[in-house]
Amino acid sequence: MKEKRSIYKIISIYALVFLFAFPILLLFIWAFSGRWSWPNLLPQTLSLSGWRYFFNPANGALESLATSVIIGIAVTFITLLISIPAGKAMGLYEFPGKEIIKILILAPIIIPPLAVTMGIHINFMRLGLADKFIGVILVHLIPTLPYSIRIMTHTFEGISGKFEDQARVLGAGPMQRFWHITLPLISPGLFSAGILVFIISFSQYLLTFLIGGGRIITFTMVLFPLVNSGDRMLSSVYSLVFIAAALIFTLLMERVLVNTEQRKDHFYI
Amino acid sequence: MSRIEIKNLTKKFDSKNILKDLNLNIEQGEMVALLGPSGCGKTTTLKIISGLLDADQGDIKFDGKSVIDLPTEKRGAVLVFQEYLLFPHLNAAENIAFGLKMQGVDKSIRKNRVEELLELVNLPGYQSRYPYELSGGQQQRIALARALAVHPKVLLLDEPISNLDANLREEMRDLIRKIHEEKQMTTIFVTHDREEALLVADKIAVMKDGNLEQVGIPEELYRNPVNRYVADFFGQANYIKISQINKDVFPADKMREYKHKKNKILMLRPEFIHLSKEKLEYNKNILVLKGEIEKRSYAGERIYYQVKVNAVNSSLRVIDFKLSSYDQGSTVYLELPLNKAAYLEN
Numbered sequence: 001m002k003e004k005r006s007i008y009k010i011i012s013i014y015a016l017v018f019l020f021a022f023p024i025l026l027l028f029i030w031a032f033s034g035r036w037s038w039p040n041l042l043p044q045t046l047s048l049s050g051w052r053y054f055f056n057p058a059n060g061a062l063e064s065l066a067t068s069v070i071i072g073i074a075v076t077f078i079t080l081l082i083s084i085p086a087g088k089a090m091g092l093y094e095f096p097g098k099e100i101i102k103i104l105i106l107a108p109i110i111i112p113p114l115a116v117t118m119g120i121h122i123n124f125m126r127l128g129l130a131d132k133f134i135g136v137i138l139v140h141l142i143p144t145l146p147y148s149i150r151i152m153t154h155t156f157e158g159i160s161g162k163f164e165d166q167a168r169v170l171g172a173g174p175m176q177r178f179w180h181i182t183l184p185l186i187s188p189g190l191f192s193a194g195i196l197v198f199i200i201s202f203s204q205y206l207l208t209f210l211i212g213g214g215r216i217i218t219f220t221m222v223l224f225p226l227v228n229s230g231d232r233m234l235s236s237v238y239s240l241v242f243i244a245a246a247l248i249f250t251l252l253m254e255r256v257l258v259n260t261e262q263r264k265d266h267f268y269i
Numbered sequence: 270m271s272r273i274e275i276k277n278l279t280k281k282f283d284s285k286n287i288l289k290d291l292n293l294n295i296e297q298g299e300m301v302a303l304l305g306p307s308g309c310g311k312t313t314t315l316k317i318i319s320g321l322l323d324a325d326q327g328d329i330k331f332d333g334k335s336v337i338d339l340p341t342e343k344r345g346a347v348l349v350f351q352e353y354l355l356f357p358h359l360n361a362a363e364n365i366a367f368g369l370k371m372q373g374v375d376k377s378i379r380k381n382r383v384e385e386l387l388e389l390v391n392l393p394g395y396q397s398r399y400p401y402e403l404s405g406g407q408q409q410r411i412a413l414a415r416a417l418a419v420h421p422k423v424l425l426l427d428e429p430i431s432n433l434d435a436n437l438r439e440e441m442r443d444l445i446r447k448i449h450e451e452k453q454m455t456t457i458f459v460t461h462d463r464e465e466a467l468l469v470a471d472k473i474a475v476m477k478d479g480n481l482e483q484v485g486i487p488e489e490l491y492r493n494p495v496n497r498y499v500a501d502f503f504g505q506a507n508y509i510k511i512s513q514i515n516k517d518v519f520p521a522d523k524m525r526e527y528k529h530k531k532n533k534i535l536m537l538r539p540e541f542i543h544l545s546k547e548k549l550e551y552n553k554n555i556l557v558l559k560g561e562i563e564k565r566s567y568a569g570e571r572i573y574y575q576v577k578v579n580a581v582n583s584s585l586r587v588i589d590f591k592l593s594s595y596d597q598g599s600t601v602y603l604e605l606p607l608n609k610a611a612y613l614e615n
Contacts, residue, residue, distance in 0.1 A: 166354040168341045169319050170368035171419055180367070184358040 024243070030236035050237040061222055061238070068202055068219035069245065071133070075140040075201040076194050079148045082141075083193060084186070087152025092161045109146045116142075117210050124211055131213035139211045140201045147200070148193040155189025191257040195250050202246060219245075271331040271422040271455055272297045273318070278327035280313055280479075287313050288479045291327070295423075295472075298453040301484075302460055302470035304502070310479040311459040315425045318457065319348040331422050347421035351428045353412040355400040361387070361411050362396035368419035386414035389448060406437040410444065417452065426458035430465055442469055463503055467491075475499050491538070493611045500536050500613065507542070507585045509535045510615070514556075514581055533612040539586040543604040544574065544593060556605040560585065562595050576603060 030036075034045030054061045089095075090102065120139060121130060129135035167181045205220045212218070219242060226235040278291040287310045295301050303311040316322040318329055320341035329337050336344050347368075355364050363370075365386055366379040374382075387393050390410040400408060409429065416424055429445060430438050446469055449456055460466050466473045467487045475482040475490065475498075483495045494500035497508065511530050549557050560576040563584055574587040574595065585603060595601055 162350065162352070162354055163356060165321055165341075166348075166350060167356075167367070167371075169321065169344075169346065169348045170371065170415065171342050171345075172367075172371045173342055176371050180371070181356060185356075 027236045027239055027243075030232050031240050033233055050233045053234060054237050054241065060217065061219075061241075064217045064219045064222045065241065065245065067217060069249075071137055071140065071208075071216075071218060072198045072201045072249070074137045075144060076198045078137065079141060079144045079197045080190055080194055082145060083148040083152040084190075086149045087186075087189075088156050088182075090149065090153040091156025105149050106146050108142045113143060113207060117207060121210055130211060131215045133216060136208050136212045136216050136218075139207045140204055142207070143204070144197040144200050148197050151189055151193040151196070152186065155186050158189075159185045187257045191253055194253050194257070198249050198253075199246050202242075272333070273423055273455060273457075274328075274330040274333075275314075275318070276328045276330070278314070278317060278329070279325050280310070280317060280322070281325055286479050288317075288324075291479070291481055293474055293481060293484065295455060295457065297332075297455055300449050300454075300456040300458070300469065300471045302458055302466035302473045303476055304460055304463060304466045304473050305476035306461055309476045311476050312427055314476075315348060315427055315457065315459055318423070319346045319425055320344045321348070345419075345422040346425055347416040347419060347423075348425040348427065349412050349416045349429060351432060353405075353408045353432075355403075355408055355411055355415075357400050359399075360396065361392070361398045361400075361403070364400070364411055365415045365418050367415060372419070382418055383414075386418055389417070389451070390414045390444065406433055406441065409433065409441060413445075413448070417448070417454070422455070424454050424456045426456065428459055428461070431460065431462060438465075445469055467503075475502060492609065494536065494613065496613055497534070497536075500611070505539050505586055505588075507537050507539060508613075509537075509581045509583070509585075511535055511612075530612055532615050534615055536611045536613050537605055537609065539573075540588040540590070541606055541609045542585065542587045543606075544576075544587055544589060544595060545602045545604060546595075548602050549604055554607050556607055558585075558603045558605065560601055560603050562597050562599050562601060565595065565597055576601065578603065 029043065031050055032046050032048065033043035034047035034049070036043035053059060057063075086105075090098070090105075117139075120142075124130040124135050124139070129138060163181050163185060164177050167177045172180065203220060204218070205224055208216060208218050209221060212221075219238070223235065223238045223242065226238055273293075273295040275291060275293040275295075278288050279286075280288040291310075291314065293301075303314060305311050313322060317324045320336075320339065324337065327337075328335050331345070336346075355361075356367065359367065362380075362383045365383045366374075369379045369382060383396060384393075387395055390413055392407060392410055392414075395403075395407070395411070400411075403411065409432070413426075413429075426445070430441050433441055442465065445456075445458075448454070458469070470487065472484060472486055473490055474484045477498055483490060483499045485493075490499060491503045494503065497506075500506045500508075511533050514535075548559075549555060558578045558580050560578040562574055563577045564573075564575040566573040570590065570592075572589045572592060572594075574589060575584050576587055577584050587603065
């Protein structure tokens with residue numbers, strides 16, 4: 001019985017690995033291929049021309065990548081800054097209208113962004129935020145905040161306010177409690193939320209396009225026409241860079257936020 | 270270490286009275302147990318003393334100074350929660366030194382204090398252990414050390430023993446008692462276990478529905494409870510309505526005294542009643558009643574009897590340690606020592 005189960009386990013693990021790894025492997029092959037025509041199973045020639053194109057400053061790929069990363073980091077920072085107090089209020093306190101606020105927080109995920117973007121665009125123009133860096137950052141908060149507040153709400157529910165109470169009776173003031181107790185305890189939640197937020201912001205196309213008005217060029221805006229035009233080699237190069245950027249950000253966040261001792265604890269989420 | 274005065278403390282949750290006009294004085298260095306069933310307001314009292322909850326009315330004084338308006342962090346009343354709540358991201362030494370670090374105490378002093386406290390709670394060398402590496406009993410002891418580290422004015426323990434396994438309880442009880450005797454810390458601890466309260470506390474405050482029923486040393490509460498609630502809380506008791514006692518059986522000298530107690534109830538613990546085959550000679554301090562054994566239960570070193578007494582119209586419980594053997598249905602004389610009886614309001 002036991003052996004049988006472990007066989008199923010192994011099969012399903014390999015199936016999953018294959019499902020995730022195979023497309024990436026294809027991307028790799030495409031990114032380095034020269035001529036690859038039907039019905040060959042592998043490319044006939046290999047070439048680095050796609051990478052040369054990518055690293056050529058004249059094509060603006062690196063610049064757009066930098067723009068995306070800066071926007072992503074700014075969005076992540078602002079979103080987390082809002083989500084900590086919001087998550088604490090939603091997770092620990094009871095107040096009238098809590099259920100309604102819960103639904104309102106989720107509203108941006110439920111309502112398609114396109115439905116409201118036009119209105120936002122007009123207002124941003126009035127406020128002088130359209131076509132600007134800050135405008136793009138602000139509009140990215142719309143799809144990111146619901147996820148991040150939700151994650152932080154559950155994080156606070158998980159740790160409860162008791163550790164803060166304990167720190168308080170031991171003589172810790174409000175700022176000390178936040179730095180020494182709350183922040184380390186919620187860091188796994190911040191990590192999960194931060195990665196999600198960064199990736200959502202990094203993958204935004206439509207919102208950036210509309211609010212940025214074509215002046216703020218992010219990485220997705222460079223990638224999209226390539227995929228659209230069917231240049232598989234170039235879009236594979238850009239996609240690989242896209243994946244690498246998200247991965248590097250994840251690893252950096254983990255380094256900063258997750259304490260190695262905490263990973264063994266049952267509070268680790 | 271302070272003297273604590275609690276005056277007219279009142280607390281309501283959603284118009285339900287949790288505490289009603291609670292008054293309690295605790296001397297410096299005294300260990301008091303708040304004893305009562307769950308929901309009687311004992312934990313609420315601790316939280317109000319620590320400042321985590323606000324009282325609706327009343328005052329709390331440490332050494333004569335009101336602290337009711339001081340925020341928790343400045344009050345110096347350290348609460349040890351039932352769940353220990355060790356900070357999971359800090360090791361034992363960092364947990365213990367937490368309060369000192371917040372005060373800005375020098376690192377080397379902190380280190381020495383941690384060492385000294387780990388010694389006190391019998392966990393020397395545990396500095397670098399993390400909470401998840403410790404057993405429940407060890408976590409409890411670190412939590413205790415962490416509370417003691419800041420030299421609290423009063424130590425508040427919320428059910429310190431009830432979360433532990435039975436075999437660890439005695440150890441923890443002894444440790445709490447030992448620390449108390451060494452440090453002479455004013456301590457208030459909450460428990461629903463009467464034995465725990467009797468064994469550990471200097472003084473016990475019995476609570477019921479937000480009221481303080483009686484405060485006293487353990488022996489006083491056992492021997493002289495003020496009402497049936499307290500009497501029942503501390504063990505089995507026999508109750509006899511004085512008005513029901515037949516005049517003939519009364520010691521003559523007591524008659525005058527008992528006239529004033531006509532409306533009261535006489536309470537006597539079962540182990541104080543002595544059974545005898547022969548009727549005792551007249552003694553003014555002993556009430557002798559004739560009874561018939563209804564039930565006999567053997568329990569090793571003691572025997573439980575239930576004796577029907579017609580003179581008072583009820584059955585009395587007797588615990589006999591002399592291993593006498595009276596058969597069911599046999600007639601016996603019960604000797605009730607009146608100096609060991611308590612008189613309760615009806």
